[in-house]
Amino acid sequence: MEKVDVFDLIERMTALMRAEERRKCTELGLQPVHLQILDYLSRCNRYSDTPAALANFLGMTRGTVSQTLLLLVKKGFIKKSSDAIDRRIVHLALLQAGEAILKNARSSELFNQASLILRENNFLNQEEVFVKALLALQKANKSQSFGLCKTCRYFTRSSEGLMCGLTHEPLSQSDSEKICQEHSVA
Amino acid sequence: MEKVDVFDLIERMTALMRAEERRKCTELGLQPVHLQILDYLSRCNRYSDTPAALANFLGMTRGTVSQTLLLLVKKGFIKKSSDAIDRRIVHLALLQAGEAILKNARSSELFNQASLILRENNFLNQEEVFVKALLALQKANKSQSFGLCKTCRYFTRSSEGLMCGLTHEPLSQSDSEKICQEHSVA
């Protein structure tokens, strides 16, 4: 078994997701944080739908969150209402427009496709599950997969060593373990 | 087997990691993108260390990336050098200061600890591996875990239904499947 750090793989998936998210946000004219907030509000319970909780969740300052919330209110994505008992507390809730945006942004197909791909398999050890999940994400991501060189379809091993089938250049062991922009999943 | 979407779990892990990253960046006086760039440069091969590849990887415009790179150069984290053959192309490389920052930022203990926790276990099905990985992350994250209500140590099932052991309030099925800021891992 090769030594693979599971959380290293998760980091790689995260990077793919971040890029996807940024692209989607640019389309919609939003910031990644905005989607993250809408997503959080759609998933959190009644003890956790406050600005302070959001700030903790996002790792941002309260002031910043406060401003971002103003924007989202102005855009009609969320609404505020003050707590009946403790009137310092503000409860946040998604409005229809917010849910619509979120739904639009979520169904990027990326995950749906990746899920399908992943479901087709059955594996034994932990690492492999994550490896396959990452591959599934890369495969579902039409644009570019940015995978490890040695997992690329053009990567070849011969008696003379490692080689890139695109550039026909020899590769070192270290080369083959790095991220390549030309990476292509079989 | 409960129906769990693996990529849903990955999204949740991503959220935890993002928050961690943001906090770390605020400490270091950097933006998340800066760390992402340094990280990418530490992992990419010689075909992929260009501004354009970075822009694709990050899902940002070339203009933005260009400016961010200027900043990182000014701070002494990276250097540029033009390609010997095609002089339109710029190659980016980490400098010592950049590697130092990266190393500092990476060793947040979060992953190391989570890895340890995860390694203690052995599981059978796919979903469970991801569930455990998420739990490991939440456990390693000292601040707040933001987990699902029903995975919280204070969550209880009795003959009268579901209940939160902190607030002593009854919970609906839907409540128990939402994120809670008070979530605490056993």
Next chain:
DNA sequence: TAATTATGTATCGAATCGATATTTGTTAAT
């Protein structure tokens, strides 16, 4: 009343996009 908690506000530097410009490379035609 003092201390604490939850949130809002004002300011200012910094990051972002989008468009345009610059440099280098490639192609095709003369």
Next chain:
DNA sequence: ATTAACAAATATCGATTCGATACATAATTA
């Protein structure tokens, strides 16, 4: 060969928006 035309990689500029800091306000608690 030479030149022109197009394409590719990156840089620059201006308008806009974001986000952190520091301070202010209001409600709650001890």
